[in-house]
Amino acid sequence: MDPILSQLSLSLKTARTIDQLIRPVLEMLGNITGMESTYLTSIELGPGVQHVRYARNSGDMQIPEGLSVPWEDTLCKRSLDMGILSTDQVSTLWGDSDAARQLGIKTYISAPVRSGDGGLLGTLCAASARSVTISGETETLLQLFANIVANFIEREMLLDELQHANARLAAHALADPLTGLPNRRALFDELERLLAQAVRTGSSVLVGVIDLDGFKQINDRHGHQAGDDFLQAVAQRLQSGLRATEMLGRMGGDEFLFIGPGPAWPKGALPGALITEGEPASAAHALQQRLSALTTGDYPLAGHRIAYGGGSVGVVALAPFGLHSADAIHLADSEMYVVKQARKRHA
Known part of the structure; x- marks a missing residue:
């Protein structure tokens, strides 16, 4: 033995x-x-x-x-x-x-x-x-x-x-519990990765901030459950319009963030700055229209159908060199604020 x-x-x-x-x-x-x-x-x-x-x-x-x-x-x-x-x-x-x-x-x-x-x-x-x-x-x-x-x-x-x-x-640590979308931490991590990748490939980065105008009124009028249902519905609509290389997440409250690769950044563009011309700028404008359209429409909430005019969407095309995720999001947030003010003036 x-x-x-x-x-x-x-x-x-x-x-x-x-x-x-x-x-x-x-x-x-x-x-x-x-x-x-x-x-x-x-x-x-x-x-x-x-x-x-x-x-x-x-x-x-x-x-x-x-x-x-x-x-x-x-x-x-x-x-x-x-x-x-x-x-x-x-x-x-x-x-x-x-x-x-x-x-x-x-x-x-x-x-x-x-x-x-x-x-x-x-x-x-x-x-x-x-x-x-x-x-x-x-x-x-x-x-x-x-x-x-x-x-x-x-x-x-x-x-x-x-x-x-x-x-x-x-998964829980990187996901928003209400919508199931990536949360703020996951978005920052992915944006840092995307910026590093763009530096290697010479491409631009598209960053968009989506703020849901009138969300407080929906909460006040129809209750917080209706507000949660609305956020989930918006998240689903936005998610359905994404491409394979794009990412959408919830930053918190009624604010969502989009990140994705953009076209090659033009020669002469300053590192870490907004790109305001050429293919990247055109791509940012097209994306702004796409995201805005996705948020617009009728939403069945708490037994009512709400006609929603869409959120304020600011999208920027950025040269990735020397840029960190917080700076990129700040630039997109500033663009969203410009759009929001313009919408208020024309309301």
């Missing part, structure tokens, strides 16, 4: 995943038992299905990885129900088993793989078409292997849960 334990100890030291552990374990189990097939299963008790996750086959009998069978008809369940770890009389004990008969199984051994709280995760098994004598020492080793595998599976499940939890936390 000592060589087996030494080999097992080495596998435990080097394995980082269940895949790296189980392959050597199945090979060791085959050498110990002398059986053609060794395999690890997982069990879904709800739908009543057993899956062969890993398998090693060294003879004519083949138990394929990925095989799924009804749990009720498995030798694993029968041996668990009867409290039997091994038998070389499969046809006598379980002659009604279609799977055993089709595979020609004569000798079978399995141990449950259980979680720390006793839940059944799967089984570690070996099967043979020959009659093989199974010693008590072999059964003890099989149970040891099953316990080790269970610990690895639980660790793998825990790591998956932690990774998913971290991903959810990261």
Whole structure:
């Protein structure tokens, strides 16, 4: 037994995943038992299905990885129900088993793989078409292997849960809870990345600030729930009009921010300054019209249909050199304020 334990100890030291552990374990189990097939299963008790996750086959009998069978008809369940770890009389004990008969199984051994709280995760098994004598020492080793595998599976499940939890936390940290859009932090991070990219490619950057005029009146007249519904509806409309390379987020309150790549910035444009002519300026003007049109229209709120005249949208084309995200947003915000004042004069 000592060589087996030494080999097992080495596998435990080097394995980082269940895949790296189980392959050597199945090979060791085959050498110990002398059986053609060794395999690890997982069990879904709800739908009543057993899956062969890993398998090693060294003879004519083949138990394929990925095989799924009804749990009720498995030798694993029968041996668990009867409290039997091994038998070389499969046809006598379980002659009604279609799977055993089709595979020609004569000798079978399995141990449950259980979680720390006793839940059944799967089984570690070996099967043979020959009659093989199974010693008590072999059964003890099989149970040891099953316990080790269970610990690895639980660790793998825990790591998956932690990774998913971290991903959810990261998503929440970068998302506006009301609209689901990127929040201020995410916008600043993406704008810094976009500015750096524009420096490398020689392109301009388009930044737009959208302020929803009359939002306070909607809140006062129809209530805060209607105001929230309105913000969500505007966010959906704006988001629907975006292109693949563009990003929209909520800065807070009734203010949204647009960022996206623009055309190449013209020679002679000052670093970090507004571009007021050429293709970038034309692109900024077209974007301003597009975003303004997206916010304009009828909104069903709190049982009423509100005809909304659109928000104030300021869009600027910027040369990225020497420019930081806060400065870029300030320039777009100033342009939005100019648009807002002009709208008030013509109201």
